[in-house]
Amino acid sequence: MDFFTSLETYLNHDQIELLKKSLNAKSKKGLFLNTFKMSKEEFIKLFPKIKQHPFVENGFIYDINDYDFNRHIFHEMGVYYLQEPSSMIVSSLLGKSQNQYKVLDLCSAPGGKLIQFALNNPQSTIIANDISFTRLQSVVENVERIGLDNVVISNNDFSKIYQKYHEYFDIVILDAPCSGSGMFRKNEEIRNDWNFNKVIRYSNIQKQLIDISHHMLKPGGKLIYSTCSFSFEENEEIVLYALNKYTDFKNIDIEIKDKFYQDYKTKLGFHMFPYLFDGEGQYVAILIKDGNLCFNNTNSHEMKYQDYIYKINHKIKIDDLNIIRYGVKYKKTIKNSKEVIYQYHYCHSLQMNNDFSLFPVIDLSMKQARTYVEGQNIDINHLTNVNNAKYILLTYQNIPLSFAKSANNQLKNIFPKYLKNKNYIF
Numbered sequence: 534m535d536f537f538t539s540l541e542t543y544l545n546h547d548q549i550e551l552l553k554k555s556l557n558a559k560s561k562k563g564l565f566l567n568t569f570k571m572s573k574e575e576f577i578k579l580f581p582k583i584k585q586h587p588f589v590e591n592g593f594i595y596d597i598n599d600y601d602f603n604r605h606i607f608h609e610m611g612v613y614y615l616q617e618p619s620s621m622i623v624s625s626l627l628g629k630s631q632n633q634y635k636v637l638d639l640c641s642a643p644g645g646k647l648i649q650f651a652l653n654n655p656q657s658t659i660i661a662n663d664i665s666f667t668r669l670q671s672v673v674e675n676v677e678r679i680g681l682d683n684v685v686i687s688n689n690d691f692s693k694i695y696q697k698y699h700e701y702f703d704i705v706i707l708d709a710p711c712s713g714s715g716m717f718r719k720n721e722e723i724r725n726d727w728n729f730n731k732v733i734r735y736s737n738i739q740k741q742l743i744d745i746s747h748h749m750l751k752p753g754g755k756l757i758y759s760t761c762s763f764s765f766e767e768n769e770e771i772v773l774y775a776l777n778k779y780t781d782f783k784n785i786d787i788e789i790k791d792k793f794y795q796d797y798k799t800k801l802g803f804h805m806f807p808y809l810f811d812g813e814g815q816y817v818a819i820l821i822k823d824g825n826l827c828f829n830n831t832n833s834h835e836m837k838y839q840d841y842i843y844k845i846n847h848k849i850k851i852d853d854l855n856i857i858r859y860g861v862k863y864k865k866t867i868k869n870s871k872e873v874i875y876q877y878h879y880c881h882s883l884q885m886n887n888d889f890s891l892f893p894v895i896d897l898s899m900k901q902a903r904t905y906v907e908g909q910n911i912d913i914n915h916l917t918n919v920n921n922a923k924y925i926l927l928t929y930q931n932i933p934l935s936f937a938k939s940a941n942n943q944l945k946n947i948f949p950k951y952l953k954n955k956n957y958i959f
Contacts, residue, residue, distance in 0.1 A: 752824020
């Protein structure tokens with residue numbers, strides 16, 4: 534059975550033809566703005582051709598011929614996260630809150646849904662997990678440059694440890710592994726490799742992940758389920774499985790917009806098909822577990838691992854987890870010394886109104902910033918008042934760029950080696 538024949542389960546001929554045509558159209562790009570670093574008004578002023586995402590408050594859609602946001606220095610500075618426009622819908626459905634939610638992003642890499650949720654819910658604490666250590670490296674890099682202080686990154690197979698987290702999480706984000714038909718337009722290899730047996734194989738995996746998620750979810754907690762597949766067997770069928778197996782699960786009705794497609798038979802979740810919306814495609818549904826949530830507020834927490842100290846906004850259970858990053862990588866301690874080495878992640882977590890007074894601050898010109906990210910030192914003869922400070926916070930347009938050390942009338946370059954000489958656009 535070929536791909537389009539398989540969709541006849543729930544789409545009619547006209548819809549399938551529209552989908553076929555859309556898969557040959559040009560892709561649109563998207564980004565989610567980090568308003569802790571730059572306001573929407575300022576961002577739009579700098580990039581006037583960008584368009585507001587119709588369903589996501591801080592989301593934008595753009596044409597790559599207008600802007601190369603991937604190479605812009607603001608990308609490395611964590612001003613935004615590049616995110617496919619359809620997938621941006623998922624976390625936005627969970628809204629904004631000041632509650633101290635305990636959240637598990639079960640299949641997190643590369644981290645887009647996690648980042649959006651973490652920025653919208655700064656009081657929450659999230660475990661960003663993925664079974665693939667390799668894929669997790671992108672999560673580490675993204676969390677670091679965005680400057681998130683409310684994320685634990687872990688590399689675990691939760692099927693082996695989920696019993697230790699019985700009814701622990703307020704929210705589980707399950708962006709499930711899938712056959713990937715929503716990637717056809719971006720990746721010809723995935724398109725050529727698709728077969729219906731793969732759909733069934735992933736459907737079985739998705740059901741196992743639903744079982745694990747239900748076990749770990751608190752009464753009153755929410756499970757948000759999504760895939761980038763167009764197949765009924767990986768989407769509505771999975772939600773039906775959850776509702777039929779667990780009587781304490783209820784479907785949350787989501788307002789269906791003009792650009793959403795909902796199967797008229799099941800009315801469970803919705804699709805973002807590329808023939809309806811400028812994106813690659815996404816399915817999303819939300820389930821809630823019977824009961825009422827209650828919160829036990831906790832304070833910020835520090836943890837030492839090897840020679841590093843990490844800080845997180847609120848303490849969260851990490852039993853039996855293989856931790857890759859525990860909140861902000863704050864500083865490195867030197868054995869038998871009071872000296873500490875402040876870390877790049879900590880620099881990016883600093884916020885102008887609250888934290889800039891902790892260090893002397895120098896706001897660099899474009900020329901100075903370019904010089905610094907190329908790996909060179911910067912002369913500061915006219916700023917001798919900072920020479921007594923061990924660390925200087927360098928900003929560009931009042932946004933943290935990096936730490937530097939001052940010595941001999943120079944800002945000594947300590948920009949991470951792997952980020953230097955990347956031909957950033959300013």
